[in-house]
Amino acid sequence: MIDFALSAFAAIFAIVNPVGNLTFFVALTEGYSKEDKIRVIKKVIMVASITLLVFALAGNTIFTFFHTSIPAFRIAGGLLLFSIGFVMVQGGRPGAKLTEKDKSEALEKEMVGAVPLGVPMFAGPGSITTVMVFMAEASSPDVDLVKIGIILVAIMATMAVSYVLLRYSGRITRRMGRTGAAAFSRIMGLILAAIAVQIVIMGIFGVIDLYYLR
Numbered sequence: 001m002i003d004f005a006l007s008a009f010a011a012i013f014a015i016v017n018p019v020g021n022l023t024f025f026v027a028l029t030e031g032y033s034k035e036d037k038i039r040v041i042k043k044v045i046m047v048a049s050i051t052l053l054v055f056a057l058a059g060n061t062i063f064t065f066f067h068t069s070i071p072a073f074r075i076a077g078g079l080l081l082f083s084i085g086f087v088m089v090q091g092g093r094p095g096a097k098l099t100e101k102d103k104s105e106a107l108e109k110e111m112v113g114a115v116p117l118g119v120p121m122f123a124g125p126g127s128i129t130t131v132m133v134f135m136a137e138a139s140s141p142d143v144d145l146v147k148i149g150i151i152l153v154a155i156m157a158t159m160a161v162s163y164v165l166l167r168y169s170g171r172i173t174r175r176m177g178r179t180g181a182a183a184f185s186r187i188m189g190l191i192l193a194a195i196a197v198q199i200v201i202m203g204i205f206g207v208i209d210l211y212y213l214r
Contacts, residue, residue, distance in 0.1 A: 004147060007195060008134050009154040014192040015084065015126045016048070018162035020185035022169045023178060024121060028112050036110075041166045043113025048122035049159045052131050056151060059132040059139075070136045071206030077133040078199035084126040085196055088189025091182060122162065131155060133199055140206075 025044075029037050063073065131151060138147035165172060173181065 001146065001150070004137075005150045005154065007198075008151050009157060010191055011081075011130050011134070011195045012052075012127065012154050013158045013161070014188040014195070015081065015130045016122055016158050016162065017088070017185055017188050018122070018158070018165045019172075019176075020088075020181055020188065021117070021121050022165060022173050022176075023181050025117060025166055026169050026173050028117065038167075039110055040113040040117070041163060043110055044117045044122060044166065045159050045163050047114045047118030048127075048162070049156065051119055051123040052127060052155050052159075053152065055128045056131040056135050056155065059135040062132070063136070069206075069210060070140045071203045071210055073136055074133055074199050074203030074206060077129045077136075078196045078203060080129050081126060081133075081196035081199065082193050085189045085191075085193030089186050089193065090189075091186065137202070 029040055032040065062068075063070065134151050134154075135148065138144045138151060176184070
């Protein structure tokens with residue numbers, strides 16, 4: 001159970017990547033007053049938390065609706081997470097590309113907390129897939145309420161750490177610099193890729209058990 005908790009928190013924290021997003025937050029809120037920044041931070045955490053919690057709790061319903069097996073979702077989710085981790089290791093920012101609409105919306109001071117910071121920077125496709133994959137594991141073969149609780153706590157713990165980092169983003173980015181933030185993002189990408197491989201392996205064993213051993 002401890003291994004599951006550490007794995008869940010590490011994966012969610014790695015894909016949310018609050019440290020890597022600090023420079024982006026600082027750039028988007030340049031010129032904001034302290035009060036405006038705090039309001040934006042609160043909106044970022046609220047939007048990202050609600051998004052991840054909704055998808056975590058609705059994961060099983062989505063499986064049922066689309067008639068998708070949990071092992072299949074593990075393999076697909078693991079491959080997606082591996083591709084995201086690979087991009088992060090290469091120094092890229094997966095899911096962070098902004099449309100022209102996002103850029104125009106970002107001009108509104110509080111709106112920047114919802115789009116693009118809340119979604120897709122902190123709660124993007126990768127983080128949504130991550131919480132759904134772990135929730136699938138906690139629900140197969142039987143629902144494990146302890147594991148589900150651990151996942152929900154891991155989401156909120158990640159958001160709590162993100163809040164603290166955003167509050168002190170100015171000091172942190174000045175000390176880390178762009179190079180330090182980039183290095184941290186690459187390390188998180190490597191961790192995420194390793195976790196993704198493990199998820200794929202579990203999915204393969206699940207397929208074998210579901211279709212060949214029964």
